[in-house]
Amino acid sequence: MFEPDTYEHDLLNRASLDHCVKCTICETQCPVAAVTPLFSGPKYVGPQAERFRHGESVDHSLDYCSSCGICTHVCPQGVHIAELNSVARSAMKADHMPLRDQLISRTTLMGMTMTPLAPVANAVLRFKPALVAVEKVVGIHRNAAMPTAHVQTLVGWLRSRTAPKNPAPRGKLIFFHGCAQNYFEVETGIKTIEVLEHLGFEVIVPKQGCCGLPLQSNGIFDTARSWVRKLVAQLREAPQDLTIISCSTSCGGMLKHEANEILGVKDADLLEVGGRMRDVCEFLLEMYDNGDLDTSDWLPNELTVPYHAPCQLRGQNIGTPAVQLLELVPGLTVVESGAYCCGIAGTYGLKKEKYDIAMKVGKPVFDKVVAINEGVAACDSETCRWQIEQATSVPTVHPIAFIHQAMGLSKLPVSTGG
Amino acid sequence: MANTVVIGAGLSGLVAAIRLARAGRGVTLLTKGIGGLPLSQGTVDILGYAPDRVETPIQASASMPEAHPYRVLGPAAIAAGVAYVQELLGDRLVGSPERNVLLPTAVGSLRPTCLVPTSMTAGVVTGGIRYVLVGFRQLKDFYPLLCAGNLERQTTPDGQPIHARGIILDMPAVEDMADSNAIGYARSLDNPAYRIKLAAVIKPMLEDGEVVGFPAMVGEHDASAHRHLEQLLDHPVFEVPLPPPGVPGMRLNALLTGLAKEAGVRIVAGARVVTFESDGDRILSVGQATAGRIRQYAADTFVYAPGGFESGALNMDSYGTVTETLFDLPLHGLGPDLITAGEPADQALFRVGVGVDKEMRVVDPAGNAPYSNLYAAGGILAGAIRWSEKSGDGIALASAVTAADSILKGA
Ligand SMILES: Cc1cc2nc3c(=O)[nH]c(=O)nc-3n(C[C@H](O)[C@H](O)[C@H](O)COP(=O)(O)OP(=O)(O)OC[C@H]3O[C@@H](n4cnc5c(N)ncnc54)[C@H](O)[C@@H]3O)c2cc1C
Ligand code: SF4
Ligand code: SF4
Ligand code: SF4
Numbered sequence: 001m002f003e004p005d006t007y008e009h010d011l012l013n014r015a016s017l018d019h020c021v022k023c024t025i026c027e028t029q030c031p032v033a034a035v036t037p038l039f040s041g042p043k044y045v046g047p048q049a050e051r052f053r054h055g056e057s058v059d060h061s062l063d064y065c066s067s068c069g070i071c072t073h074v075c076p077q078g079v080h081i082a083e084l085n086s087v088a089r090s091a092m093k094a095d096h097m098p099l100r101d102q103l104i105s106r107t108t109l110m111g112m113t114m115t116p117l118a119p120v121a122n123a124v125l126r127f128k129p130a131l132v133a134v135e136k137v138v139g140i141h142r143n144a145a146m147p148t149a150h151v152q153t154l155v156g157w158l159r160s161r162t163a164p165k166n167p168a169p170r171g172k173l174i175f176f177h178g179c180a181q182n183y184f185e186v187e188t189g190i191k192t193i194e195v196l197e198h199l200g201f202e203v204i205v206p207k208q209g210c211c212g213l214p215l216q217s218n219g220i221f222d223t224a225r226s227w228v229r230k231l232v233a234q235l236r237e238a239p240q241d242l243t244i245i246s247c248s249t250s251c252g253g254m255l256k257h258e259a260n261e262i263l264g265v266k267d268a269d270l271l272e273v274g275g276r277m278r279d280v281c282e283f284l285l286e287m288y289d290n291g292d293l294d295t296s297d298w299l300p301n302e303l304t305v306p307y308h309a310p311c312q313l314r315g316q317n318i319g320t321p322a323v324q325l326l327e328l329v330p331g332l333t334v335v336e337s338g339a340y341c342c343g344i345a346g347t348y349g350l351k352k353e354k355y356d357i358a359m360k361v362g363k364p365v366f367d368k369v370v371a372i373n374e375g376v377a378a379c380d381s382e383t384c385r386w387q388i389e390q391a392t393s394v395p396t397v398h399p400i401a402f403i404h405q406a407m408g409l410s411k412l413p414v415s416t417g418g
Numbered sequence: 419m420a421n422t423v424v425i426g427a428g429l430s431g432l433v434a435a436i437r438l439a440r441a442g443r444g445v446t447l448l449t450k451g452i453g454g455l456p457l458s459q460g461t462v463d464i465l466g467y468a469p470d471r472v473e474t475p476i477q478a479s480a481s482m483p484e485a486h487p488y489r490v491l492g493p494a495a496i497a498a499g500v501a502y503v504q505e506l507l508g509d510r511l512v513g514s515p516e517r518n519v520l521l522p523t524a525v526g527s528l529r530p531t532c533l534v535p536t537s538m539t540a541g542v543v544t545g546g547i548r549y550v551l552v553g554f555r556q557l558k559d560f561y562p563l564l565c566a567g568n569l570e571r572q573t574t575p576d577g578q579p580i581h582a583r584g585i586i587l588d589m590p591a592v593e594d595m596a597d598s599n600a601i602g603y604a605r606s607l608d609n610p611a612y613r614i615k616l617a618a619v620i621k622p623m624l625e626d627g628e629v630v631g632f633p634a635m636v637g638e639h640d641a642s643a644h645r646h647l648e649q650l651l652d653h654p655v656f657e658v659p660l661p662p663p664g665v666p667g668m669r670l671n672a673l674l675t676g677l678a679k680e681a682g683v684r685i686v687a688g689a690r691v692v693t694f695e696s697d698g699d700r701i702l703s704v705g706q707a708t709a710g711r712i713r714q715y716a717a718d719t720f721v722y723a724p725g726g727f728e729s730g731a732l733n734m735d736s737y738g739t740v741t742e743t744l745f746d747l748p749l750h751g752l753g754p755d756l757i758t759a760g761e762p763a764d765q766a767l768f769r770v771g772v773g774v775d776k777e778m779r780v781v782d783p784a785g786n787a788p789y790s791n792l793y794a795a796g797g798i799l800a801g802a803i804r805w806s807e808k809s810g811d812g813i814a815l816a817s818a819v820t821a822a823d824s825i826l827k828g829a
Contacts, residue, residue, distance in 0.1 A: 021728075025452050028663040037595050073688040074450035076729055256710030274710035317708040319686035324486050336679070 017084065019077045020047035026081055032064055035360035039064035044070035046081040051090065062089050062355065066345035067217050068311035086262045090219035099353035118342040149373055154182045154189040168202035174244040175203050176235060176277065177371045178251030179210045180382045185248070188382070188397075192247040192280050192402040198407050201292070203245075203391055206238040215252040216263055217348075228259045231272050244273065248279040249312040249381040256316055279313065281380065281399055285321040288328065298406035300330035306372040307389065307399070308337040308365050310381035311345065322328055322399040335372045339364040342379070344387035359391065366391045378402065420444065422825055423704060423717040424683075425691050425744075426731075428453025430796025430814035431723035432674040433503065437822035438721075439681035446715055447683050450690045452796070453673065454725060458811070459659035460634065460666020462503060462533035464496065464515055466808025473528055475812070477517050485750065485801040488809070490774060491816045498823075499815030504533065506672075510641075512539050520575070522549065522631065524560055524658050526568025526582070530808065533829055535643040535666055537636060540629050541656030545578030551631040551658070552620060556590040556598040559660045560633040569594075585623055589616065598652050604638040604665045610646060617650035629656045634666050686715075690730075691744055700791045701745075718791060719825045722780070723818065725797040726771060732798070740770050745792070747772050748782035750800035764806050771800030778821035793821040 026042040027033060045062045045287045051178060062085060071081040152160075154177050173196055177189050187305040193203050212227030232255070235244060246252030256274045259265045264269035278286075287293040310321045326334045342362040349358030369377045369392045377396040380386050404410050421444035424435045424717035428633045431447060432455075433458055439445040460817065464475035465488070465738035472478040476496055479488040488496060499516040512517065513533040520528040520543040541549070549569060553562035562584030591598035593604045624630065634657035637643025648655045657665060677686060686706065693705035693712060724731035724744070732749075734740045739773040740749060750773035756766050775781050778793045797810060804810030 023457055024663040027599075028456060028668060029452070034601075034605065037592055074452045075454065078450065078690065078730070253709060271710075277710055310458055314688060315709065317686065317688035317706065318713070319684055324684060 007242070011308050012134075016078065016080045017047040017050050020079045021077055023076065026075050026079075028246050029070050029074045029337070029340065030065055031068060031343075031361045032071060032357060035363075036064065036357050038357075042081045042085070044090075046071065046084050047079055050084055060092070062092060064354070065089065066341070066343075066348040066354075066361070068345045069315040070311055070340045072215055072316050073311075073317075080261065083261050086217070086219075090221050092219075096113065131354070141360045152186060154186045155205075157186060157190055158193075164197050168197075168200055170200040172202045172204055172239065172242050174235065174238045174242045174276075175205045176208065176244050176246045176248075176251065176255070177205065178208070178246065178248045180248040180251055185382045185385075185398070188247055191398070191400050191410070192245065194409050195280075195284075195400055196245065197406050197408060198409060199287075204238050206213060206234055208234045209250050209310055211254040211259070212263075212272065213258065216258065217345075221263055225259075225263050228254065228263065228265060228270070228284060231255070232267070232273050235273050240272075242276070243278055243283065244276045245260070245278055245283055246399060247380075249279060249310055249316070249382065252279050253312050253316050258315075279316065279318065281321040281323065281325050281379070282316075282318045285325050288325070293328075295328045295406075298329055299408055301402065301406060302331040303375045303376075304335060304372060305402070306335040306369045306373050306394075307334045308339070308342055308369070308377070308379040308384060310384045310415060311341045312380055312384075313380050314340070321350055322378065326378070326399055326402055332402060334378075335368070337365045337368045339368070341365075342384045342387045344383045349387060358387075362387060362391060369394050369396075421446070422719045422721060423448060423715050424721040425449070425704065426723035426725060426729075426796065427451075427506060427675070427685070427687065428723060428725055428729075428796055428814065429455055429458075429670075429674075429811060430818040431721070432678055432774075433499075433506070433722060433815060434721045434795055434818035434822045435513040435683045436501065436506065436674065436678050436681050437819060438825060439678070439683045439689060440740045441822075441826050443467065443826070445681075445683045446717070447678065447685045448689075448691050448709050448715060449685070449687050450729075451687065454728070455671035456664060456668045457532070457662045458664060458670070459529075459537050459668040460533040460664060460670055461521070461538065461659070462500065462513075462811045462815070463530075463808040464500065464518075464532045464812035466518065466530040467806060469806075471575075472519055474516055474529075475518055475532055479790045479812075483801070485769070487774075487799045487802050487813045490776060491813075491820060492776075494817075495820045496812055496816045499817070499819040500533065500812065502819050503815050507711075508675060510673070512536060519543070520752065522551075522565065522569055522582075522658055524565060524633070524660050526565040526572075528569075528572060532812070535633075535657075535668065535669075537657045538654075538659075539650075539656065540654035541631055541658065543580065544660070545574045545576065547580060548625075548628045549580070549582040549631050550624060551582060551584045553584060553586045553633065554590075554598070554603070555586055555588045556595065557600065557603065557633060558597065558656070562586060562631075565631075565658070572585045585620075587616075587619060589619065599663075600633060600660050600665055601638065601663055601668075603633070604635040607635060607637045607643055607647075608640040612766055613643065613647050613650060617647060618772060621651055624651065624653055628653060633657070633770075634659045634788060635665060636665075638665060638668065685705055694745060695790060701789045704744075719793065720751055720789075720791060721793045721795060721818075721821050721825070722772070722798060723795045723814075726804075727768070728797070729816065732771065734767065740767070742772060742798070745782055745789075747788065749773075757793060764803055768803045769801055773800050774817070776820075776825035778817050779824065795821045 030041045032039045065085045069082040171297045196203050211231050212224035215224035221243045256277050322336050343358035373394045377394045378399045422438050424431045426430050427449035435445045459748050465472050472493040478494050480486050509531040518530040523529050551558050551562035551565045552752045566582035566584035569580050591602035629654050689707045691704045692707045693701045701720050703714040705712040705714045726732050733743050751770040770796045773781050779787050780786050780792045780794050
């Protein structure tokens with residue numbers, strides 16, 4: 001139950017559900033409902049069940065919604081189905097949040113504890129008996145795609161490297177690394193910074209914590225709000241007229257819209273930061289469209305790459321900029337997965353009761369990747385990359401890796417993520 | 419590169435985008451959500467009632483009132499629009515724009531339509547036809563006995579009898595499912611093993627010469643599902659469209675969206691276009707409400723294909739004022755008594771919309787273009803009541819192709 005006058009209360013009180021015309025388009029596109037009878041689909045648990053909830057949930061199948069947001073994306077009427085479901089789930093779980101959901105939600109904690117111990121952590125994560133124990137105790141599936149911890153963080157790399165001395169004719173940008181790039185996807189972060197510097201930008205990296213997304217997607221809203229507010233304040237310590245670049249679809253999406261639309265954080269500061277946030281491929285493609293990205297000296301790469309546009313990217317409503325961007329690399333052919341979701345949906349697919357569903361959701365993606373790949377696949381979201389790699393054994397990288405390579409900053413073939 | 423922004427991903431937006439992109443234009447398609455195709459029957463209607471049942475739709479289009487989109491477009495443009503979708507979809511749509519056919523609906527009435535997906539052709543009404551309609555106890559959207567009973571009571575237009583009977587199977591889409599919907603069945607029917615299981619149950623119940631009608635769910639993705647089922651049953655099989663979600667419409671939507679991508683159309687879905695910039699004469703850019711900000715898309719020409727009231731492109735407030743919600747365009751068909759006590763589906767309100775010239779450029783009631791580079795297509799056009807006339811698909815196709823060609827000609 002939520003107090004009156006809170007955001008959740010308002011949302012549960014039918015902010016947008018009366019727009020639903022019961023066209024059922026969302027039902028036909030929900031990737032979870034397509035693979036399991038345990039979940040009745042977005043319209044039923046969303047605008048339909050909502051009428052019976054009165055602040056409390058009557059329908060526990062709601063927990064099977066992965067929050068991928070596809071329903072909201074395809075609804076022609078603007079019903080905030082996924083947002084409604086996230087809030088309702090938070091209400092449903094408020095009193096009995098599993099330890100597991102609290103644990104995997106604290107990414108910085110996981111990252112910080114894993115980094116100094118990376119070799120040990122990785123060994124443990126690859127050691128079956130240990131994983132079986134983890135599944136038993138906290139409910140993370142033994143085969144789940146877990147991040148690889150790194151010996152060095154992105155912040156560590158920034159500190160130890162010699163920053164480029166050449167002038168930055170295009171001015172300054174802020175890089176938002178989130179936890180993903182700092183702890184788990186260090187190489188993607190490094191490549192993004194190097195690409196931007198190569199283009200003539202100076203990249204500023206202010207001190208920054210976690211955006212709180214995993215907390216939010218597991219329904220732990222209060223803590224998520226305080227984390228995202230803190231992060232906004234940190235990002236605003238850098239000059240406030242600069243564009244902010246993210247190469248994590250989840251972290252970027254949190255600041256662009258989820259903190260506002262799901263957590264109900266309406267602070268002017270957050271909206272201001274969200275408005276300056278650009279996904280790196282979105283940013284580069286916009287440069288290209290404006291005639292500011294010279295691709296004439298990009299190196300060819302004769303390769304066919306399966307590409308999966310993650311649901312987190314679709315939720316930003318910016319199209320699939322990576323597709324157009326990668327096609328600017330001479331010789332590179334991009335084949336889209338054609339599916340909406342790889343199944344992981346943040347931390348959904350890590351949970352033991354959801355793991356099988358997540359693997360079924362992702363099957364069309366995995367099949368396509370296996371059929372098309374010539375040694376490497378691409379996807380903008382870190383959790384999806386882990387999931388695709390785990391399921392297919394095909395190394396899966398952020399699209400920026402191909403741009404990095406085309407600029408001659410790294411060698412062929414693409415090294416496998418990092 | 420010359421570029422065009424198309425707004426809306428219904429039949430008209432998709433077709434205009436494909437035609438422009440295939441001709442070498444840079445095309446960005448901005449859309450809130452999926453368009454109306456999955457809500458359609460998966461057939462292409464040109465003109466079904468005017469107001470009596472129509473047999474030759476292109477010919478009959480000339481008898482529509484002067485303000486009707488078909489009168490603005492003319493028969494040649496209608497034929498070109500229909501020919502283009504047939505070119506795009508090849509043998510998946512069968513028929514001639516010169517002649518309507520009648521197909522059984524889910525409640526057993528006879529519906530006039532024009533182009534028919536291959537999976538429905540066997541159901542076209544002919545004298546002496548013998549239907550057997552197959553329903554499922556777990557499927558709430560199709561009652562074969564009702565359908566058959568109503569068909570039996572009718573005759574073909576030239577007075578010949580129609581025979582029909584229904585059978586009900588007890589077979590869920592997925593084991594143990596109490597309540598299966600058409601999508602669930604369609605996904606199961608994508609699997610050849612399920613088709614074999616189903617055919618084994620039905621085959622002994624069939625009589626010689628019967629045409630087998632299934633609710634429209636014979637495979638979501640597998641285009642060979644229908645043919646396979648016919649082979650297994652050794653009888654002609656056809657699909658009867660159901661209330662939405664309609665699988666045949668979903669298939670059309672998936673095919674056209676795929677063709678748009680192949681043609682290089684950039685599809686940016688998920689958010690409404692909410693603002694625009696103009697220099698007074700031309701639209702310079704439109705702004706889509708993407709996450710966190712409004713993103714402006716500049717172009718030299720714009721095709722506005724947002725549908726009508728049903729998609730929020732037209733709005734009527736509580737004072738009865740009707741507006742077009744994005745550009746605030748001048749509307750045609752306004753007047754007193756937009757809503758009266760008459761037939762709910764046939765109100766004058768539904769004829770209100772945006773007016774266009776022969777090029778599909780938006781014009782005010784005096785014939786002047788508020789913006790020289792703004793074209794409109796599909797359900798937003800004034801003058802038609804698309805659902806009563808069964809004219810929505812034809813209008814969408816003809817106006818989309820005409821708008822695209824005007825842009826390509828540099829009109
Ligand atoms: C109840 C009903 C029954 C009908 N039955 C029939 C029939 O039997 N036969 C027939 O021929 N026709 C029928 N029609 C009409 C037919 O559905 C339409 O004429 C046809 O689908 C029009 O397609 P469209 O491309 O113009 O628009 P739509 O299919 O409506 O697509 C509009 C698109 O524009 C998008 N959009 C709208 N505004 C914006 C914006 N501001 N920014 C971004 N995107 C936007 C929407 O998300 C959507 O994708 C019926 C219509 C209704 C409502
Ligand atoms: S797509 Fe939107 S309008 Fe249609 S049923 Fe789902 S929530 Fe309702
Ligand atoms: S958010 Fe994703 S899983 Fe949840 S109802 Fe919507 S489409 Fe289905
Ligand atoms: S979404 Fe990003 S910043 Fe937020 S927790 Fe993830 S990894 Fe950290």
